[in-house]
Amino acid sequence: VPAGQPATVTIIDDDELTVSLTQFEYQVNENAGHVEVCAETNVGHTQNFIVTISAEELTPVDAADGEDFISASIEVEFPESNDAQVQCANFTIIDDDIAESEELFDVILTTQSPGVD
Numbered sequence: 001v002p003a004g005q006p007a008t009v010t011i012i013d014d015d016e017l018t019v020s021l022t023q024f025e026y027q028v029n030e031n032a033g034h035v036e037v038c039a040e041t042n043v044g045h046t047q048n049f050i051v052t053i054s055a056e057e058l059t060p061v062d063a064a065d066g067e068d069f070i071s072a073s074i075e076v077e078f079p080e081s082n083d084a085q086v087q088c089a090n091f092t093i094i095d096d097d098i099a100e101s102e103e104l105f106d107v108i109l110t111t112q113s114p115g116v117d
Helices: none
Strands: 019-021 034-041 049-056 072-078 086-092 106-111
Touching: 019 106, 034 049, 049 086, 072 086
Parallel strands: none
Antiparallel strands: 019 034, 034 086, 049 072, 049 106
């Protein structure tokens, strides 16, 4: 570049936006009524986006939908922010009067938002 002429500098963003569940395992007493499941971002972001947190039966069935918990897919929104965020969803736990062993169901995080892994 000749003297007196500007050169351009491009700043390449190295912050990849990811969203994940805050825990690998959740435990809740049957009489609690619900379990709170949270998702978190790793960095701030310049757009709103939505993720879905779903509660589903395992295969083979362990905790049964409608008997032990209520399966659901809950959308949570992450508004634009300069900081990492946490958003949560509550899933209903059904308290029955049956003595039984611990039971399990899956919680799955998905997103259809472009640029969000």
